[in-house]
Amino acid sequence: MNQGMLREGALQGKTIIVTGGGTGLGKSMSRYFLQLGANVTICSRRQNVLDEAAKELMDETGRSDGSGQVLALACDVRNPQEIENVIAETVNRFGRIDGLLNNSAGNFISPTERLSYKAFDVIVDIVLRGTYYFTLAVGKHWIENQIKGTVLNISTTYAQTGSGYVVPSAVAKGGALIMTKSLAAEWGKYGIRLNAIAPGPFPTKGAWDRLFPEPLMKLMDPTSRIPLKRVGEHQELANLAAYLLSDFSGFVTGECITIDGGEVLMAGEFNHLEQVSSEMWDVIEQTIKQANRASKS
Numbered sequence: 001m002n003q004g005m006l007r008e009g010a011l012q013g014k015t016i017i018v019t020g021g022g023t024g025l026g027k028s029m030s031r032y033f034l035q036l037g038a039n040v041t042i043c044s045r046r047q048n049v050l051d052e053a054a055k056e057l058m059d060e061t062g063r064s065d066g067s068g069q070v071l072a073l074a075c076d077v078r079n080p081q082e083i084e085n086v087i088a089e090t091v092n093r094f095g096r097i098d099g100l101l102n103n104s105a106g107n108f109i110s111p112t113e114r115l116s117y118k119a120f121d122v123i124v125d126i127v128l129r130g131t132y133y134f135t136l137a138v139g140k141h142w143i144e145n146q147i148k149g150t151v152l153n154i155s156t157t158y159a160q161t162g163s164g165y166v167v168p169s170a171v172a173k174g175g176a177l178i179m180t181k182s183l184a185a186e187w188g189k190y191g192i193r194l195n196a197i198a199p200g201p202f203p204t205k206g207a208w209d210r211l212f213p214e215p216l217m218k219l220m221d222p223t224s225r226i227p228l229k230r231v232g233e234h235q236e237l238a239n240l241a242a243y244l245l246s247d248f249s250g251f252v253t254g255e256c257i258t259i260d261g262g263e264v265l266m267a268g269e270f271n272h273l274e275q276v277s278s279e280m281w282d283v284i285e286q287t288i289k290q291a292n293r294a295s296k297s
């Protein structure tokens with residue numbers, strides 16, 4: 001499904017900060033927020049990537065009514081001063097902040113015993129520390145100014161199930177998910193909502209280069225483990241993100257919505273049995289029935 005879901009102007013008057021908004025899924029979600037009339041600040045470490053993305057997004061979505069504008073600001077989410085600067089510059093340019101999308105991440109596959117301390121730290125610092133630093137800074141701003149803002153955190157399905165070979169990412173995404181739920185309980189009294197999305201595989205250069213590098217891609221097709229037998233489309237994720245950042249989801253908080261074509265369900269112990277052929281099932285049935293009969297005699 002490649003169509004926008006919300007009605008025209010559904011995010012008009014809102015300002016949303018998107019971390020990692022210059023590439024991949026962050027850029028796709030930013031594009032849809034702009035189409036819906038929101039002003040969007042995109043931020044990440046590389047100013048040149050952000051500038052290019054901002055130009056591309058404005059060329060595609062540019063509106064004449066003054067809404068749907070992009071601000072591109074360099075910011076390492078591990079640095080509180082740079083986060084404070086993004087907040088100040090966003091308020092300065094757009095007058096307010098209504099939403100924060102914590103989307104920046106780092107990740108790569110590796111057997112955990114091959115990781116140095118620094119390799120573990122770099123992922124946890126971007127994903128967990130970056131998410132709580134930004135959430136804390138924006139949350140304080142909202143509470144001080146009595147603004148009923150919304151945080152959306154991009155999680156993963158393995159934040160709840162765990163997963164080998166991406167352990168620093170799983171640890172960090174798991175921590176961020178618990179923060180989402182904990183703060184939803186604590187900050188609900190201020191009208192602040194926090195939710196998360198757990199996407200399955202959505203093709204992006206950033207993820208594919210680091211999770212399905214060339215020799216692996218030949219060996220394993222990521223769609224083979226997905227009941228719906230396909231990867232996600234960026235617009236499908238953007239639709240869900242826009243809904244969770246909009247007022248239409250005003251009674252949803254502390255929730256994590258999975259959008260993965262059913263991939264997480266394949267963790268079930270017997271799901272690999274889908275590879276058994278019909279003829280083999282005939283043999284298996286007879287073998288089990290024989291065992292049943294034998295156990296009665």
Ligand SMILES: CCC/C=C/C(=O)SCCNC(=O)CCNC(=O)[C@H](O)C(C)(C)COP(=O)([O-])OP(=O)([O-])OC[C@H]1O[C@@H](n2cnc3c(N)ncnc32)[C@H](O)[C@@H]1OP(=O)([O-])[O-]
Nearest residue numbers: 105106107108110115116118119122156200201206207210
């Ligand atoms: C479907 C699944 C869900 C998807 C989730 C996603 O998040 S997708 C999003 C995906 N998008 C992104 O990830 C985008 C952002 N990612 C990035 O910018 C980079 O990938 C990085 C910063 C995470 C690592 O880059 P860098 O290495 O240039 O950074 P650095 O110089 O700071 O070094 C850090 C330490 O890590 C070590 N190390 C590195 N690779 C490996 C390896 N394969 N093996 C072992 N170790 C490795 C390296 O040797 C060093 O340790 P040392 O030797 O000094 O003790």
Ligand SMILES: NC(=O)C1=CN([C@@H]2O[C@H](COP(=O)(O)OP(=O)(O)OC[C@H]3O[C@@H](n4cnc5c(N)ncnc54)[C@H](OP(=O)(O)O)[C@@H]3O)[C@@H](O)[C@H]2O)C=CC1
Nearest residue numbers: 020023024025044045046076077104105201202204206207
């Ligand atoms: N694609 C997929 O299949 C899935 C993705 N996800 C999640 O979706 C989100 C987007 O990933 P995706 O679009 O695939 O990958 P990308 O690599 O395109 O996105 C990661 C972004 O994070 C930014 N970033 C990295 N480090 C920092 C930092 N220290 N400070 C600020 N920004 C930083 C990068 O920009 P820069 O380098 O300029 O800093 C980049 O824009 C991530 O949270 C990821 O975990 C979850 C499940 C599946």
